[in-house]
Amino acid sequence: MPKAEAGTAKHFANQQKAKGLTRLRFYCQVCEKPCRDENGYKCHIESESHMRRLQAITGSKGELAGKVIDGFSQQFQDAFVSLLSRRYGTRRIKANTVYNEYIQERHHLHMNATRWLSLTEFCKHLGREGIVKVEEDEQIPGTWFLSWVDNSPGALARQDALMKLERAKLDDESRQRRFLEEQIRKAHEAAEGNSQGTSAAGAGAGPQESMLMRDENAKPIKIGFGTKLKPPSPPDDKERDNAAPAVAANGDASSSSNPLSASALVLPSADAPSAPGSGLGFKLGMGLRAASKSTAPAAGFNALKAASSKHSAAAPLPTSFGASASAGATSTKAPQRASIVDQIIMDEMEKKRRKEERERERDRGQPKRMRL
Numbered sequence: 001m002p003k004a005e006a007g008t009a010k011h012f013a014n015q016q017k018a019k020g021l022t023r024l025r026f027y028c029q030v031c032e033k034p035c036r037d038e039n040g041y042k043c044h045i046e047s048e049s050h051m052r053r054l055q056a057i058t059g060s061k062g063e064l065a066g067k068v069i070d071g072f073s074q075q076f077q078d079a080f081v082s083l084l085s086r087r088y089g090t091r092r093i094k095a096n097t098v099y100n101e102y103i104q105e106r107h108h109l110h111m112n113a114t115r116w117l118s119l120t121e122f123c124k125h126l127g128r129e130g131i132v133k134v135e136e137d138e139q140i141p142g143t144w145f146l147s148w149v150d151n152s153p154g155a156l157a158r159q160d161a162l163m164k165l166e167r168a169k170l171d172d173e174s175r176q177r178r179f180l181e182e183q184i185r186k187a188h189e190a191a192e193g194n195s196q197g198t199s200a201a202g203a204g205a206g207p208q209e210s211m212l213m214r215d216e217n218a219k220p221i222k223i224g225f226g227t228k229l230k231p232p233s234p235p236d237d238k239e240r241d242n243a244a245p246a247v248a249a250n251g252d253a254s255s256s257s258n259p260l261s262a263s264a265l266v267l268p269s270a271d272a273p274s275a276p277g278s279g280l281g282f283k284l285g286m287g288l289r290a291a292s293k294s295t296a297p298a299a300g301f302n303a304l305k306a307a308s309s310k311h312s313a314a315a316p317l318p319t320s321f322g323a324s325a326s327a328g329a330t331s332t333k334a335p336q337r338a339s340i341v342d343q344i345i346m347d348e349m350e351k352k353r354r355k356e357e358r359e360r361e362r363d364r365g366q367p368k369r370m371r372l
């Protein structure tokens with residue numbers, strides 16, 4: 001029965017009916033004909049139709065056979081590498097896995113039509129050409145691993161960009177480290193300068209420390225979260241106005257870089273005018289601390305360090321208080337934010353107070369108060 005012409009309905013019907021894979025060894029690439037067994041294959045290559053077709057593509061004396069095989073080899077390599085790159089990218093994969101996937105297609109170009117007699121030879125050829133990186137398994141000799149080498153312009157450009165990015169990141173890091181080192185150096189210098197200044201001025205005669213010293217006869221500082229709430233923003237502005245000139249007037253040699261010097265001056269000025277109700281000054285500090293966290297996050301670094309070295313014995317105030325007051329005094333957006341933060345803190349304090357009250361009542365065994 002003659003073979004159906006390509007493109008005819010009969011041809012498509014035959015293709016659809018053909019299921020499963022055939023033996024790779026008994027496939028005639030020239031005629032694209034799979035044979036069932038060795039005998040069938042032998043009969044086919046001796047058949048007239050095969051001879052005719054072979055003559056047609058290799059020439060009457062077979063002088064073009066080499067060219068034909070080269071063509072098939074190139075096709076096979078292209079298809080194989082394209083599958084490898086498309087399916088696995090640059091990952092390391094067993095050559096046999098790729099080959100098994102390649103031969104899943106019924107009408108693939110068979111290897112026995114190429115110049116390579118085995119997959120190993122083909123792998124070695126690919127390695128020699130630099131198309132893939134080839135490695136042999138150390139445990140199981142004869143097992144080859146391939147990883148595709150992506151030489152496309154896009155991949156090279158991407159690699160270039162990645163390298164640039166990495167370099168930029170390193171630059172950024174080193175710049176940041178240098179900045180931190182500079183900050184630390186400045187802080188050390190400032191601390192040394194301050195200690196020298198205080199020792200030269202005499203025992204406790206330094207302007208900053210004397211201002212922080214409390215009088216023995218003064219009323220005790222009341223620190224509590226009571227109902228005595230301070231009025232909102234106007235006092236803040238006033239005190240900040242007081243603080244700013246104080247910094248400018250009394251600033252010593254290190255005041256330009258060290259926020260601590262500002263804190264040392266601001267604290268008393270916030271404390272002194274309101275000696276009777278000194279709880280007010282404390283609340284102001286709380287508000288400013290919250291504001292400073294959002295506006296000047298870097299201020300804590302220097303100020304904390306310097307504050308611990310300077311105010312260790314001067315006043316029993318928390319060090320962060322000094323830092324926050326200084327940042328609040330120097331930041332420009334402080335007034336509005338401070339008032340909002342104050343409001344929030346007041347609300348929270350009120351809530352906390354109510355909760356404590358409730359708990360106290362429960363402890364006493366009193367009946368629960370109805371919530372309004």
Ligand SMILES: [Zn+2]
Nearest residue numbers: 028030031050
């Ligand atoms: Zn044939």
